[in-house]
Amino acid sequence: MIALLVRDLRLAFRAGGGFGLGLAFFLIMAVLVPLGVGPEPDILARIAPGILWVGALLACLLSLDRIFALDFEDGSLDLLATAPVPLEGVVSIKALAHWLTTGLPLVLVSPVLGLLLYLPPQAYIWLVVSLALGTPALSVIGTFGAALTVGLKRGGLLLSLLVLPLYIPTLVFGAEVVARGAQGLEVATPVALLAGITAGAVALLPFASALVIRINLR
Amino acid sequence: MQDEVLLRHFVTKGRILGLSVTNLACARGGIPLLEGVGFSLEAGQALVLRGPNGCGKTTLLRTIAGLQPAQAGDITCPADSIAYAAHADGLKTTLSVAENLSFWAAIYGTKGIEDALDKMNLRPLAGRAAQNLSAGQKRRLGLARLMVTGRPIWVLDEPTVSLDTVSVALFADVVRAHLAGGGMALIATHIDLGLPEVGVLDLTPFKASLDSTGSGHFDEAFL
Numbered sequence: 169m170i171a172l173l174v175r176d177l178r179l180a181f182r183a184g185g186g187f188g189l190g191l192a193f194f195l196i197m198a199v200l201v202p203l204g205v206g207p208e209p210d211i212l213a214r215i216a217p218g219i220l221w222v223g224a225l226l227a228c229l230l231s232l233d234r235i236f237a238l239d240f241e242d243g244s245l246d247l248l249a250t251a252p253v254p255l256e257g258v259v260s261i262k263a264l265a266h267w268l269t270t271g272l273p274l275v276l277v278s279p280v281l282g283l284l285l286y287l288p289p290q291a292y293i294w295l296v297v298s299l300a301l302g303t304p305a306l307s308v309i310g311t312f313g314a315a316l317t318v319g320l321k322r323g324g325l326l327l328s329l330l331v332l333p334l335y336i337p338t339l340v341f342g343a344e345v346v347a348r349g350a351q352g353l354e355v356a357t358p359v360a361l362l363a364g365i366t367a368g369a370v371a372l373l374p375f376a377s378a379l380v381i382r383i384n385l386r
Numbered sequence: 387m388q389d390e391v392l393l394r395h396f397v398t399k400g401r402i403l404g405l406s407v408t409n410l411a412c413a414r415g416g417i418p419l420l421e422g423v424g425f426s427l428e429a430g431q432a433l434v435l436r437g438p439n440g441c442g443k444t445t446l447l448r449t450i451a452g453l454q455p456a457q458a459g460d461i462t463c464p465a466d467s468i469a470y471a472a473h474a475d476g477l478k479t480t481l482s483v484a485e486n487l488s489f490w491a492a493i494y495g496t497k498g499i500e501d502a503l504d505k506m507n508l509r510p511l512a513g514r515a516a517q518n519l520s521a522g523q524k525r526r527l528g529l530a531r532l533m534v535t536g537r538p539i540w541v542l543d544e545p546t547v548s549l550d551t552v553s554v555a556l557f558a559d560v561v562r563a564h565l566a567g568g569g570m571a572l573i574a575t576h577i578d579l580g581l582p583e584v585g586v587l588d589l590t591p592f593k594a595s596l597d598s599t600g601s602g603h604f605d606e607a608f609l
Contacts, residue, residue, distance in 0.1 A: 171492030175478070175485075182480040243474025247531075250451050250470045251493050386454040 169257055176265035186234055190227035190270040191277060197223040198281040209286040216285035217346030224274050224299055225306060225335050231270050232310040232331065233324040235262050240318050249385055255378040263311040271303030287350065294349030298362060302342040305366040308373050309334045315377040319384045337365050403464040404428040405539050405570060410459035411594060412442065412449040418457060418594035419445050425587055432561065432571040432581065437589035443574035447543050450572065469537040473544060475528030479517035483508055483527055486516055491534040502533035505560050521548040529557055540564065540571040546579065555580060
């Protein structure tokens, strides 16, 4: 299992591995928004939570189709399915590797982007907390979508269509945490709901993903 | 050393366990391909599967490997005893030969890729990225993976594709050593491997008649 995680991380960091793709997308998006909307701090500060969360969501989406497609093409997925590791574990490790190479960098870099968008100072902590709680759900749900579309040629577009609606609850509560934090309001409820969504997704979806992969490998 | 490990793996409570397939029917994409397939393998035995393209060799091997369910019949073998090698070698192009092999050794919980590197003549290539290997070298690496699995039953789908005659002989030696150590091999191939002692099973007589299981329920896709 650890070997699989190490391999996936190593592949992500090597040439063509796609590490940093989501991060770069997130950075560029946050830079483009002030250019498009205009430099008024009031407006930017009001839309910052939503922009940052939508940006994180789309950045996660970018690298989803690589999770299983590459392993399927070169035959490793067949071999992993017959190896003495449970497929549920393989799926969880894949989601973890995706989060470590996409979600975690987004969490770490988000305060800098908050600065670009005039995010109120009291909201920074909630931006980081909400992304740290919410991005694992994005990776796990995305892994499920990738499992559904494995084996389809150019399934990336279908994957986006399948996964984006499933991201809605995470987006709503994640952005709500930051927006409330910015206004100095009570954030406990959306934080709890966000954490609940993530916990539920992490606990249940690997089983669904593994089942779907078994069906797709036939 | 490797042989001892295999034998120990293979002989449980003094009883030698093998692979036995009885009355197996399998289908690909909802179309029944084979029915009534039966054979058994015991320690040290190998079986070569033959048949024209599309007769269901790959489907049979995937069914035995557990990647798809059988339509009917039984496959009995000890748990965790099958190592499957498909058409694709499952290599990561940006990892080196040694990294690729070490990964599979770690997944199967075995130690030492040195023996496999030597036996498949991959030692000089150990540090090279898999993307810079020739087709035959990739195939050799894919077959070396079998040796690090430490499993007694090898299920091989066209293992000699893109191998030259020297490499085919190398591979035949590896299979022979595996059999001598109490292992088993089920090989789908079109060419003569130079293993005169192994049995041959022609799959042509087991071709399924098209209307035998042609119910075609939607639910079958999820069974």
